[in-house]
Amino acid sequence: MSTVDPDALAFLAANNQVFLFATLADGSPMGWPMVGRLNDGGMEFSTYRKSAKVRDVLRNDTASCLVVPREGDADGRTLMVTGAVSLREDHGGADAVKAAAGSGRSGIDVPKEIVESVRSRHDSGKRCILRIELDELRFGALPTSTGSS
Amino acid sequence: MSGQKRNIAMTPEEVHAFLATRRSLVVAAVPTSGGTPVASVATARYDDGELEFDLPADDPVARAIAADDRVCVIAEQAPAYFEIKAVIVRGSASRRPVDDDGRVRYRVAVGSPTSFDFGRIRQPADGSPP
Numbered sequence: 001m002s003t004v005d006p007d008a009l010a011f012l013a014a015n016n017q018v019f020l021f022a023t024l025a026d027g028s029p030m031g032w033p034m035v036g037r038l039n040d041g042g043m044e045f046s047t048y049r050k051s052a053k054v055r056d057v058l059r060n061d062t063a064s065c066l067v068v069p070r071e072g073d074a075d076g077r078t079l080m081v082t083g084a085v086s087l088r089e090d091h092g093g094a095d096a097v098k099a100a101a102g103s104g105r106s107g108i109d110v111p112k113e114i115v116e117s118v119r120s121r122h123d124s125g126k127r128c129i130l131r132i133e134l135d136e137l138r139f140g141a142l143p144t145s146t147g148s149s
Numbered sequence: 150m151s152g153q154k155r156n157i158a159m160t161p162e163e164v165h166a167f168l169a170t171r172r173s174l175v176v177a178a179v180p181t182s183g184g185t186p187v188a189s190v191a192t193a194r195y196d197d198g199e200l201e202f203d204l205p206a207d208d209p210v211a212r213a214i215a216a217d218d219r220v221c222v223i224a225e226q227a228p229a230y231f232e233i234k235a236v237i238v239r240g241s242a243s244r245r246p247v248d249d250d251g252r253v254r255y256r257v258a259v260g261s262p263t264s265f266d267f268g269r270i271r272q273p274a275d276g277s278p279p
Contacts, residue, residue: 019175019223021186028219029177029186033227033235066175066188071228080209082185110230114270138209143173143192 004041008137011079012038012067019066020045020130022057022085030056035110036065042131043067043081046090046118049128057085063132068142070108076142083135090122090129155272159264164236168195168224168259174202175223178213178242186221187213193224195259200224200238201245203254211253218242222257233267 018036021029032053034045043065047053057063063085069075121127159167177188187209191202200222204211214220218241225235239262242255 017227019177019188019225021177021188021221023179023184023186027179027182027217028239029179029221030239031175031177031186031188031221031223031237033175033223033225033233033237060183060185062185064185064187066177066190068175068190071226078190080187080189082187108227108230108233114230140189140208142190 004134005137008079008134008139009038011075011077011139012043012081012134015067015069015073015075015079017068017070018043018045019068020053020057020132021064021066022053023060024056025059034065036067039131042083042133044132045130046122046127047130048121048126050126054087054128054130057130058087061085062135063130065132066140076144078140078142080138080140081132081134081136083133085133086131088129088131089125090127155270157265157267157269159234159236159266163266164259164262164264165195165198167226167234167264168200168236170226171195171224174200175225176202176204176210176242177221177223178210178219179217180209180213181216199256199258201254201256203252206251206253214242214244214255218244220255220257231268231271233265235265237263 018034020034021031024030036043064082067079174193176191177186189210191204193202220242222238227233240257242257245254
């Protein structure tokens with residue numbers, strides 16, 4: 001088992017604003033802004049099982065995501081994660097609710113009714129968890145004069 | 150609650166107004182045929198239906214665009230849950246003339262992007278005002 005850079009793990013644990021990417025069938029890139037969560041050594045995302053996103057991300061064996069600090073955060077770094085992708089269940093929605101609530105230092109507050117809706121849709125199987133393993137990690141930098149996107 | 154699916158997409162006018170406020174974007178490209186996208190945050194500006202962005206010449210995304218100019222560009226704001234907005238543009242990046250500053254500049258047409266505005270979640274599903 002490989003060792004993940006502790007600095008990268010700390011960055012992922014602290015930041016939940018994430019852009020998820022996949023390669024479409026025609027070879028072009030596609031991306032989605034997401035709330036992501038570091039969980040058990042991988043990046044995880046709650047999403048609708050029947051969404052085009054799930055089909056697109058699972059089309060290939062690997063996917064990637066760019067983790068960025070929230071606007072106004074002093075950390076000027078970004079972190080690109082590439083790794084094996086998989087789908088898992090989250091009946092009860094416990095992990096999704098933690099993600100929605102924002103595990104990072106700079107997460108936004110998700111309204112209670114939205115959290116409950118996410119939990120319910122995990123219970124019913126409408127939502128699932130997409131997971132990317134931390135196979136490759138690369139720090140980047142935000143543009144110096146602009147802050148986050 | 151109605152079972153009718155809620156439309157949270159922005160109007161074209163809202164998309165253009167939102168993009169005009171953005172000074173940075175996330176840009177993704179695929180480095181090799183069949184590879185996994187790489188992405189970086191780029192400085193950007195919106196001009197008459199096109200997004201212009203620039204990257205350091207040695208950025209992995211700039212190197213990927215040199216091999217395949219197809220990009221996915223995402224503009225997002227997320228100050229609070231119901232203020233989350235995003236526009237996702239897919240297209241081909243055309244390289245612009247370069248200043249001698251170690252950066253490369255590109256333009257991509259906005260066309261008909263995917264967008265969402267979480268503020269619409271609080272509106273009735275039939276689209277009438279809240």
